[in-house]
Amino acid sequence: LAAGPVEPPASTVEGFIEAFLRELNYGQGVLLSRSTINDQYLALARTVREYLMAGWLETGALRREGDRKIVGYLSAEYLLGRQLGNALLATNLQDIAEEAMRRCGIDIAALRAQEIEPGLGNGGLGRLAACFVDSLATMDVPCIGYGIRYEYGIFRQTFENGRQVEVPDSWLALGSPWEFPHPERQVRVDFGGHTEKWTDDQGRERTRWVPGWNVLGIPYHHMVPGFRNGTVNTLRLWSAKATQAFDLQIFNSGDYATAVRAQTFAENISKVLYPEDSTPQGKELRLQQQYFFVACSLHDFIANTLPKDFDLRQLPERIIFQLNDTHPVIAIPELMRILVDIKGFDWDEAWDITRRCFAYTCHTLLPEALEVWSVELLGRLLPRHLEIIYQINELFLEEVRQAFPGDEMRARRMSIIAEHPERSVRMAYLATIGSAKVNGVAELQSQLLRDKVLPDFSEYEPAKFTNVTNGVTPRRFIYLANRRLSNLITDTIGSEWVTDLDRLRELEPYADDAGFRAEFAAVKQANKERLFRLLSVRDGLELPQHAMLDVLVKRLHEYKRQTLKLLHIVSLYEDVISGTVAIDQVVPRTFIFGAKAAPGYHLAKEIIFLINSVAATINADERVKGVLSVAFPANYNVTLAEKIIPAADLSEQISLAGKEASGTGNMKFALNGALTIGTDDGANVEIRQLVGDDNFFLFGMTEPEVEALHARGYNPAEYYESNDKLQRTINLIASGHFTDGDRALSAQVVDNLVTQDPFMVLADFQSYLDAQARVDAAYRDPERWTRSAILNVARSGFFSSDRSMRDYLDRIWLSSPVE
Numbered sequence: 001l002a003a004g005p006v007e008p009p010a011s012t013v014e015g016f017i018e019a020f021l022r023e024l025n026y027g028q029g030v031l032l033s034r035s036t037i038n039d040q041y042l043a044l045a046r047t048v049r050e051y052l053m054a055g056w057l058e059t060g061a062l063r064r065e066g067d068r069k070i071v072g073y074l075s076a077e078y079l080l081g082r083q084l085g086n087a088l089l090a091t092n093l094q095d096i097a098e099e100a101m102r103r104c105g106i107d108i109a110a111l112r113a114q115e116i117e118p119g120l121g122n123g124g125l126g127r128l129a130a131c132f133v134d135s136l137a138t139m140d141v142p143c144i145g146y147g148i149r150y151e152y153g154i155f156r157q158t159f160e161n162g163r164q165v166e167v168p169d170s171w172l173a174l175g176s177p178w179e180f181p182h183p184e185r186q187v188r189v190d191f192g193g194h195t196e197k198w199t200d201d202q203g204r205e206r207t208r209w210v211p212g213w214n215v216l217g218i219p220y221h222h223m224v225p226g227f228r229n230g231t232v233n234t235l236r237l238w239s240a241k242a243t244q245a246f247d248l249q250i251f252n253s254g255d256y257a258t259a260v261r262a263q264t265f266a267e268n269i270s271k272v273l274y275p276e277d278s279t280p281q282g283k284e285l286r287l288q289q290q291y292f293f294v295a296c297s298l299h300d301f302i303a304n305t306l307p308k309d310f311d312l313r314q315l316p317e318r319i320i321f322q323l324n325d326t327h328p329v330i331a332i333p334e335l336m337r338i339l340v341d342i343k344g345f346d347w348d349e350a351w352d353i354t355r356r357c358f359a360y361t362c363h364t365l366l367p368e369a370l371e372v373w374s375v376e377l378l379g380r381l382l383p384r385h386l387e388i389i390y391q392i393n394e395l396f397l398e399e400v401r402q403a404f405p406g407d408e409m410r411a412r413r414m415s416i417i418a419e420h421p422e423r424s425v426r427m428a429y430l431a432t433i434g435s436a437k438v439n440g441v442a443e444l445q446s447q448l449l450r451d452k453v454l455p456d457f458s459e460y461e462p463a464k465f466t467n468v469t470n471g472v473t474p475r476r477f478i479y480l481a482n483r484r485l486s487n488l489i490t491d492t493i494g495s496e497w498v499t500d501l502d503r504l505r506e507l508e509p510y511a512d513d514a515g516f517r518a519e520f521a522a523v524k525q526a527n528k529e530r531l532f533r534l535l536s537v538r539d540g541l542e543l544p545q546h547a548m549l550d551v552l553v554k555r556l557h558e559y560k561r562q563t564l565k566l567l568h569i570v571s572l573y574e575d576v577i578s579g580t581v582a583i584d585q586v587v588p589r590t591f592i593f594g595a596k597a598a599p600g601y602h603l604a605k606e607i608i609f610l611i612n613s614v615a616a617t618i619n620a621d622e623r624v625k626g627v628l629s630v631a632f633p634a635n636y637n638v639t640l641a642e643k644i645i646p647a648a649d650l651s652e653q654i655s656l657a658g659k660e661a662s663g664t665g666n667m668k669f670a671l672n673g674a675l676t677i678g679t680d681d682g683a684n685v686e687i688r689q690l691v692g693d694d695n696f697f698l699f700g701m702t703e704p705e706v707e708a709l710h711a712r713g714y715n716p717a718e719y720y721e722s723n724d725k726l727q728r729t730i731n732l733i734a735s736g737h738f739t740d741g742d743r744a745l746s747a748q749v750v751d752n753l754v755t756q757d758p759f760m761v762l763a764d765f766q767s768y769l770d771a772q773a774r775v776d777a778a779y780r781d782p783e784r785w786t787r788s789a790i791l792n793v794a795r796s797g798f799f800s801s802d803r804s805m806r807d808y809l810d811r812i813w814l815s816s817p818v819e
């Protein structure tokens with residue numbers, strides 16, 4: 001029998017139909033005539049898998065034989081989006097599949113709509129991980145993504161009377177054809193218990209962990225197809241199950257619940273994604289989740305990916321584990337435990353290996369988002385790891401004391417162990433000390449990391465700190481989401497841009513071509529109409545065909561300042577109903593919001609309610625009908641983003657300067673021909689530098705100005721009292737005008753704004769309004785607007801996640817695994 005995979009089905013309509021019907025009849029076990037949409041979707045998914053399988057098997061074989069350095073991407077979140085469309089794209093089978101389904105009497109669009117996206121992430125961090133693994137496969141870089149196979153992903157958001165209601169996300173309910181379980185590769189993961197000393201046969205005093213309980217980790221493999229290059233990398237997601245699923249004795253004694261308790265207890269570990277995306281709750285289960293997937297991943301890599309007799313001293317030449325924020329950082333003491341306790345390395349040798357195997361990416365600037373675990377909890381759940389962290393800390397502080405003799409305050413500041421408010425482990429410090437490189441995700445944030453978040457560490461090891469500005473995959477966010485624009489670009493400059501996004505530069509001259517501008521504007525209008533059709537069916541929203549689409553879609557968080565957008569909308573509305581501005585003087589705008597709030601984030605949920613209340617009032621007000629509309633489709637996710645972003649005219653990136661680490665939505669909008677109104681925050685700075693000041697609506701304080709205002713004491717009431725327009729706007733909200741006259745229903749948000757306003761919404765209000773007036777002026781000149789939109793596309797090639805990967809290879813992963 002040949003070693004290689006058997007022949008994949010023929011890349012012809014006939015070949016595809018044959019493979020599909022075999023999957024339907026023999027895989028799904030139904031006849032076409034009696035098959036349901038779900039049967040057809042599952043059979044179609046499995047058919048496309050077959051075309052990818054050969055590449056997957058070959059890529060795996062190549063990786064095993066070769067000695068190329070592998071990137072191990074450790075992330076607690078992957079926001080993958082729907083897989084079918086991306087797989088058809090990567091295999092270049094879209095047209096063949098569409099025709100094959102048509103001949104079977106099936107509308108492939110209905111099957112695409114059947115897929116439930118795996119929502120295994122909260123927002124930016126999770127989606128970035130998905131873009132990164134896509135790029136590494138397309139660039140043929142050996143990469144294994146490691147994560148958690150949550151049974152329930154990010155909650156489904158529904159609105160009841162304008163209020164967010166969370167519904168469990170049972171994404172696996174109708175089957176999941178894109179994953180391959182490998183129970184034979186299960187890993188035992190230990191927890192609890194205690195440690196004890198013992199002397200080994202070389203007379204060395206050693207430590208061993210005597211765990212209290214354990215669970216099994218089952219890997220589920222996902223294909224990560226490169227774009228038409230035959231490469232298919234692997235995403236390995238771990239699912240927890242009980243070591244002893246079922247206690248027969250207890251069962252026979254009739255205590256059924258106890259009999260299966262172990263099972264439920266174990267399964268809880270990978271049951272559900274924590275829906276917080278900035279304020280850790282410090283829950284024990286969350287730490288269990290983090291250690292669970294890290295322990296499975298390290299064990300599996302050493303046991304199954306490395307050659308049997310691999311010399312672990314060479315580990316840093318074979319793998320670099322990228323830590324996607326602090327969530328997988330327990331991997332550092334876990335590798336030390338494996339090398340010292342199990343493999344018998346002495347501490348210094350083990351530490352030298354470990355700190356060259358890890359690199360840490362920090363995705364936040366919010367102090368409250370930096371994870372700390374109490375020594376009490378860590379010591380109880382992972383007693384050996386706490387000991388190892390203490391030892392790492394002690395040796396590190398010794399180095400610091402030598403470098404800065406007598407500066408005990410510095411040593412105390414740099415200690416991994418915080419004494420207040422309770423003894424706890426600062427995971428960002430452990431990550432920094434145990435990594436070869438630390439990077440931020442945009443120039444500004446990386447600088448603030450050095451200057452404000454980790455200054456002592458930056459001063460102590462400046463070379464360790466670098467920046468890699470985020471990026472997004474052009475395959476999903478242009479080619480897949482915006483076929484019309486893709487075709488226009490390819491017809492104009494060829495198709496290389498898909499894997500070489502800098503080629504978009506060649507579009508620049510066409511900004512001055514009226515014909516091209518007309519085609520470009522027609523693409524935008526068609527994408528708008530596609531969105532309107534969807535929102536009409538999906539959310540019962542009827543939106544005017546010809547208005548500027550002003551879009552703000554991202555997680556709901558005060559620092560992202562959805563309330564500032566709300567004040568703008570109300571100020572425009574107030575202009576009209578107060579007779580200050582004639583309705584025909586108002587540039588027609590449709591405001592689109594998309595945002596989930598962490599279930600425990602009360603004020604965020606109040607802001608969602610207020611946005612929905614303002615939307616209902618304005619949409620029902622004849623005085624502004626067809627001119628001002630507000631839409632807030634529920635359950636914003638990757639699939640909805642793929643429909644909203646190509647339709648947008650104006651991209652709202654209005655966070656308080658110094659708060660948004662990077663943003664990636666901002667990049668997706670610019671690449672899809674929307675103009676940005678934004679502050680100099682995160683990657684907005686780099687977008688503005690590349691697209692040019694004329695093609696970006698900048699407003700608001702800079703980060704240093706925010707710091708200065710903060711330092712001298714910010715009193716929002718001053719701005720309220722001194723700005724008549726702001727006052728009228730806030731008073732209208734406070735009056736209950738949008739909440740059936742019930743002032744209490746808007747009071748929390750209003751009071752917070754006028755009394756605390758921690759993210760200085762009122763301070764940036766006037767500058768924002770002035771910028772929006774500039775937007776109106778620009779939009780009144782469609783040729784100027786379209787020209788600017790084309791320049792945004794042409795000059796945003798830098799924001800490809802392929803470029804980000806090249807930077808990681810050059811600056812962090814060093815000896816690039818690509819020969």
Ligand SMILES: CCc1ccc([C@H](C)CC(=O)N[C@@H]2O[C@H](CO)[C@@H](O)[C@H](O)[C@H]2O)cc1
Nearest residue numbers: 124125276277278279280363661662663664
């Ligand atoms: C609950 C603990 C927690 C804390 C932080 C986080 C993430 C780091 C939050 C996050 O998604 N950050 C976003 O990361 C994106 C990718 O780098 C950036 O573009 C966004 O600016 C940043 O907010 C998740 C969960």
